[in-house]
Each structure stands twice: as structure tokens, then as C-alpha cells.
Amino acid sequence: MFRFLLRRIALIIPTFIGVTFLSFVLIHLVPGDPIEVRFGERGIKPERLAELRHAAGLDRPLWEQFLAYENQVAHFNLGESVTTHNPVWQEFLTLFPATVELSLCAILFAIIVGLPLGVIAAVKRGSPFDYGLMGLSVTGASMPIFWWGLMMILIFSVGLGWTPVSGRISDAFYIEPWTGFMLIDAWFSDDAGAVQSAFSHLILPTIVLGTIPLATVARMTRSSMLEVLGEDFIRTARAKGLSGFRVVVIHALRNALIPVVTVIGLQVGTLLGGAILTETIFSWPGVGHWLIESIQRRDYPVLQGGTLLVATLAIVVNLGVDLTYGVLNPRIRR
Amino acid sequence: MSASTDTAVAVPSALRLFWRSFAENRGAVVGLAIMLLLIVVAALADVTAPHSPIEQFRDHFLTPPSWSPGGTSAFLLGTDDVGRDIFARLIYGARLSLVIGLSVVALSLGAGTVLGLTTAFAGGIVDTVIMRLMDILLVFPSLLLAIVIVAILGPSLTNAMIAVAIVALPNYTRLARASALSEMSRDYVTASRSAGASTLRLMFSAVLPNCTAPLIVQASLGFSSAILDAAALGFLGLGAQPPTPEWGTMLAGALQYYQRAWWVLTFPGVSILVTVLAFNLFGDGLRDALDPKLKR
Numbered sequence: 266m267f268r269f270l271l272r273r274i275a276l277i278i279p280t281f282i283g284v285t286f287l288s289f290v291l292i293h294l295v296p297g298d299p300i301e302v303r304f305g306e307r308g309i310k311p312e313r314l315a316e317l318r319h320a321a322g323l324d325r326p327l328w329e330q331f332l333a334y335e336n337q338v339a340h341f342n343l344g345e346s347v348t349t350h351n352p353v354w355q356e357f358l359t360l361f362p363a364t365v366e367l368s369l370c371a372i373l374f375a376i377i378v379g380l381p382l383g384v385i386a387a388v389k390r391g392s393p394f395d396y397g398l399m400g401l402s403v404t405g406a407s408m409p410i411f412w413w414g415l416m417m418i419l420i421f422s423v424g425l426g427w428t429p430v431s432g433r434i435s436d437a438f439y440i441e442p443w444t445g446f447m448l449i450d451a452w453f454s455d456d457a458g459a460v461q462s463a464f465s466h467l468i469l470p471t472i473v474l475g476t477i478p479l480a481t482v483a484r485m486t487r488s489s490m491l492e493v494l495g496e497d498f499i500r501t502a503r504a505k506g507l508s509g510f511r512v513v514v515i516h517a518l519r520n521a522l523i524p525v526v527t528v529i530g531l532q533v534g535t536l537l538g539g540a541i542l543t544e545t546i547f548s549w550p551g552v553g554h555w556l557i558e559s560i561q562r563r564d565y566p567v568l569q570g571g572t573l574l575v576a577t578l579a580i581v582v583n584l585g586v587d588l589t590y591g592v593l594n595p596r597i598r599r
Numbered sequence: 600m601s602a603s604t605d606t607a608v609a610v611p612s613a614l615r616l617f618w619r620s621f622a623e624n625r626g627a628v629v630g631l632a633i634m635l636l637l638i639v640v641a642a643l644a645d646v647t648a649p650h651s652p653i654e655q656f657r658d659h660f661l662t663p664p665s666w667s668p669g670g671t672s673a674f675l676l677g678t679d680d681v682g683r684d685i686f687a688r689l690i691y692g693a694r695l696s697l698v699i700g701l702s703v704v705a706l707s708l709g710a711g712t713v714l715g716l717t718t719a720f721a722g723g724i725v726d727t728v729i730m731r732l733m734d735i736l737l738v739f740p741s742l743l744l745a746i747v748i749v750a751i752l753g754p755s756l757t758n759a760m761i762a763v764a765i766v767a768l769p770n771y772t773r774l775a776r777a778s779a780l781s782e783m784s785r786d787y788v789t790a791s792r793s794a795g796a797s798t799l800r801l802m803f804s805a806v807l808p809n810c811t812a813p814l815i816v817q818a819s820l821g822f823s824s825a826i827l828d829a830a831a832l833g834f835l836g837l838g839a840q841p842p843t844p845e846w847g848t849m850l851a852g853a854l855q856y857y858q859r860a861w862w863v864l865t866f867p868g869v870s871i872l873v874t875v876l877a878f879n880l881f882g883d884g885l886r887d888a889l890d891p892k893l894k895r
Contacts, residue, residue: 412868
């Protein structure tokens with residue numbers, strides 16, 4: 266297990282260097298150089314421009330600039346925002362918990378709802394429930410979630426007035442950020458009703474962001490369960506006289522979970538992409554919202570650093586999925 | 600694979616066999632029907648659309664759909680904030696979406712196939728470099744990468760299509776490479792090679808035709824994600840620019856007043872959903888019919 270762990274970790278280093286290389290190249294494709302972009306339409310004298318370019322190292326050969334960039338990244342220095350002048354790293358850390366909170370809630374929602382639905386559909390294969398669920402699942406996977414979110418707001422927030430339209434908590438509360446997770450921070454605050462407010466702000470974004478993962482989890486659980494339910498050991502378990510519930514949940518589901526775990530891990534990309542859209546719609550102050558704003562402000566250091574951090578996160582999560590896979594299925598450790 | 604008909608027992612043609620297995624999947628047939636309908640409506644947009652998609656009717660701002668109070672039969676699905684007919688915009692939007700899907704798939708499928716075959720045949724350093732690059736592209740959440748590419752190239756429909764095509768590229772490259780590698784060890788390739796066929800001929804005349812099934816399936820499913828991603832970019836203001844009647848761009852334009860006018864929000868979204876759903880259903884059916892190995 267330890268060697269498997271080491272080898273998997275060693276493999277991510279070249280990927281990480283590749284990702285930094287790509288984020289370096291992409292930003293250098295921006296028309297005009299960063300200094301000119303920073304001064305924008307106000308313009309700048311050519312001498313001053315040359316001076317600033319030299320100070321920023323932009324007159325050095327590209328490979329030197331790349332090495333310098335790698336060095337910065339290795340020291341957790343991702344530059345600073347052109348608009349706020351805060352370090353990119355620090356801004357990311359402030360906003361990141363909001364995205365994690367939303368994503369975790371969305372994936373939990375997808376698992377809690379999707380897993381039982383998939384199991385029931387597999388057990389009742391060919392029933393109207395099965396067909397209905399599979400129809401809904403392919404619809405969910407085809408959902409333009411930016412529209413879905415707006416429809417939810419239109420129906421539940423504007424029409425029925427059940428949930429708030431945007432943000433993480435009502436303006437009536439000031440919650441000192443401690444963990445950065447609004448639900449937890451609100452729980453430990455003394456304000457009555459803060460938890461309820463935070464929770465009601467979470468409901469719609471969670472459902473919207475969780476829709477595609479939910480569809481995928483339900484579908485994958487069903488097909489994986491169908492495969493396992495046809496195996497000999499299930500027949501043996503039934504023949505031993507075990508209860509149907511025990512056969513399905515203890516024997517079948519446990520074995521069916523491996524592909525489901527992989528699929529849940531693969532949802533991280535979908536979640537991070539979806540978070541950009543969901544956060545934009547619900548004005549959720551997270552990383553996705555921040556990245557879209559950086560584009561509108563032409564804040565390239567934020568865009569570059571933020572993209573790099575999100576990609577790094579995806580690498581780490583993929584590693585986590587691989588390791589979980591190794592724990593669940595000892596055969597692939599070798 | 601032409602079936603011989605001069606044997607005693609009539610052998611059904613390949614196409615008929617394919618259709619029989621495709622039609623088993625009712626969802627796929629529904630998907631195909633919707634696709635065909637969309638294609639006809641979009642191709643004949645000049646005839647089927649009651650108005651021009653950009654004509655502004657100054658007396659009809661935010662007119663509700665014809666069946667609700669205040670609606671008129673002149674505007675079936677109502678009008679938007681500057682008096683443009685939503686139905687007409689949706690029809691022209693369908694044309695645009697199909698063009699987007701087609702261009703993106705053609706671009707990523709074409710480039711991906713060439714790259715995949717090249718890596719499979721070249722092996723060594725070329726293989727390693729290209730495939731590692733694809734792995735790196737796959738690390739990024741696809742929508743994020745597309746957003747970054749458009750942010751750099753500048754927002755426009757063409758750039759959005761290029762971005763979506765680049766994001767889809769690794770899937771096609773990996774698929775083409777994997778199928779080419781499994782075909783290359785077959786006897787017919789060895790035979791062809793020993794008969795003196797050039798590498799290019801081997802790649803495109805011998806191996807490629809036998810790798811098409813998974814690529815076609817991926818392309819049909821890629822069509823729907825291309826439409827979805829392009830609409831998402833349009834919604835974020837990074838794709839087609841107003842007044843282009845692109846569905847995602849229409850939704851972005853509706854953001855300021857959708858709470859007062861549900862129809863400006865509902866219909867473009869339903870159009871995206873139905874189109875993407877149709878292509879997904881069709882793609883699933885195609886996969887089951889063409890590639891039984893992948894059947895789930």
C-alpha cells in the first residue's frame with residue numbers, strides 16, 4: 266500500500282509542472298503585455314513602460330520567465346490582483362471555503378438521493394419506477410444548469426417566496442468567519458436563526474449544482490448494481506436464506522460501490538465547472554464567482570493563479586480518488 | 600461490410616441490422632425524431648420563422664405568449680425587452696446551435712483523430728509528449744478551461760467554438776489512439792504493411808475505417824456537450840454576442856427582467872434542454888447499437 270501511495274504521488278509531479286506550464290503559456294497569449302493591460306486606456310510613456318517591463322522581468326527570454334514563474338509558484342507566490350492588490354493566494358483562501366461548502370453539499374445531496382434511487386431501480390429492473398428514473402436521469406445529465414438555477418429562483422424564490430435569491434446568509438447577521446463554512450460558523454454564533462438563514466441560502470444552489478452529479482450517480486449505481494446482482498455470490502447469499510435487504514445492501518451494494526466511487530471522484534471537474542455557473546447565478550461569494558469577475562475586470566493574475574489553484578485541486582482530488590480505489594480494491598495496488 | 604444477397608437465405612443488410620438494434624431503444628428513436636425536426640426547422644428558418652430574429656417591434660415590449668392574458672397571436676411565444684419575437688429567435692437559435700455542434704465536433708473529431716492515429720503509429724517521444732499534453736488538458740475542469748481560453752482570445756462565437764473544441768480534443772485523441780493501437784496488431788494491418796503500403800495509407804485506409812464506431816458514438820455525444828458548453832459561454836457573456844439569437848446569450852440578456860417575464864427565461868432554456876437531451880438519447884442508442892461492448 267505504501268509503495269502504491271508513493272508511486273501515485275510521484276506521478277502527479279510532472280502533471281503539476283505541465284499545468285503550471287499551460288497556465289504560463291495561456292496568459293502569455295493575451296494580446297498586449299500585462300503592464301500595458303494594467304494601464305489600459307490611460308496609456309503609458311514608452312520609457313516608463315520599458316522600465317516597468319524590465320522590473321517585472323518581461324524583457325527576459327521566455328524560458329527564463331517560465332523558470333522564474335515556477336520558482337514563484339513553488340514559494341506559493343501567485344502574484345497579486347491588479348484591482349484589489351491583495352495576493353491572489355490570500356484571496357483564494359478567503360473564498361475557497363464557500364466553494365467547498367457548496368460543492369460538498371451538492372455531492373452529498375447527489376449521493377444521499379442518487380444512491381438509494383439507483384439501488385431501487387436496479388432491484389426493480391424494468392418497472393415503471395426504473396424507466397421513470399432513467400428518463401429523469403438522462404434529462405438531469407442534459408441540464409443547462411445556469412438555466413435550471415434561474416428557473417428555481419423564479420419558482421421557489423420569486424414565486425413562492427420559500428428561499429432567498431442570493432448570497433450565503435441574510436444581511437441581518439454578521440458571522441465572524443472562523444472555519445469559512447457558513448453553516449458551521451453560524452452554528453457557533455450566538456445569533457438565533459443564523460443557522461436557519463445559512464441553510465435556506467444553501468438549498469437552491471445545492472440542488473442546482475447537485476443535479477448533474479445526482480443523475481450520474483443514480484445511473485452508475487443502477488448499472489453497477491445490475492452487474493453485481495447477476496453474480497454467483499449473490500445467488501449463494503440468497504440460497505443461504507439471507508434477507509433480501511441484507512443481500513442487496515451488505516453483499517451487492519458494497520461490491521457495486523467501486524465504480525460509483527470513481528464516478529463520484531470524476532464529478533469533481535463537473536462540480537468545479539458547475540460551481541462557476543451556480544455561483545454566478547446565486548451571487549455565491551466563492552472561487553467560481555471570483556474567476557468570472559476577474560475576466561470582466563481583465564485581472565489576469567487572478568485568472569492565472571485561480572485557474573492554477575483549481576487545476577491543482579483537481580489533481581489532488583483525483584489522487585484521493587485513486588487512493589480510495591486502492592483501499593476498496595486491493596488488486597489494483599500493485 | 601456489405602452483406603451478400605446471393606446466398607440462399609436472405610441476409611439483412613448492415614443498415615437494416617443496425618436499425619433493428621437501434622430501434623429497440625425507444626428513447627433513441629425519440630431523440631432521432633427530435634433531431635430531425637430541429638434540423639428541418641433550422642434549415643428552413645427563413646420560411647418557418649414568423650419574423651426576423653432581430654426585428655424590434657416597438658409597440659410590443661415584453662408581450663406575453665399568445666395563450667396568456669395580454670398575448671397576441673402575432674407573437675406565439677411572446678417578445679423580449681426590445682420587442683423581438685422569441686419564437687423567431689429560437690428558430691434561428693436552433694440553426695446556430697446545430698452549426699455550433701457541427702463545427703465543434705468536426706474540429707475536435709478531425710484533429711483528435713489525426714493526433715490519435717499519429718501517436719499510435721509514431722510511438723516513442725511523439726506519443727509521450729502528445730498524450731501527456733492531453734492528460735494535462737484533462738486535469739482542468741472543462742468549462743473552466745474553455746472560459747480561460749475565451750477570456751484570452753476575446754469573447755466571440757468563433758472563439759467560443761474553438762475553446763469548446765480544444766476542451767473536447769483529449770477525448771477524441773485518446774479514443775482514436777486506443778482503437779488504433781488495438782487494430783494495429785491485427786493481421787490485416789501486417790498484411791497491408793508487408794504488401795508495401797505507406798504509413799499514411801495504413802493510417803487512413805486500413806486502420807481508420809475500423810476505428811470509426813467508437814469515434815462516431817463519441818461524436819454524437821460530443822455534439823450535445825458542445826451545444827451545452829457553447830450556451831454556457833454565451834450565458835457568461837463569453838460566447839455569441841447580442842443581438843445574435845444564440846440560446847445561452849438570450850438567457851444572459853433576460854437576466855435583468857426575467858422575474859417579471861417568465862417566458863423570456865423559460866423557452867430558450869427548454870430549447871437547450873430538449874436539444875441536448877435529444878442528442879444524448881440518440882448518442883446512447885447509437886452506442887448500444889454500434890458498440891455492444893460499451894452497453895450498460
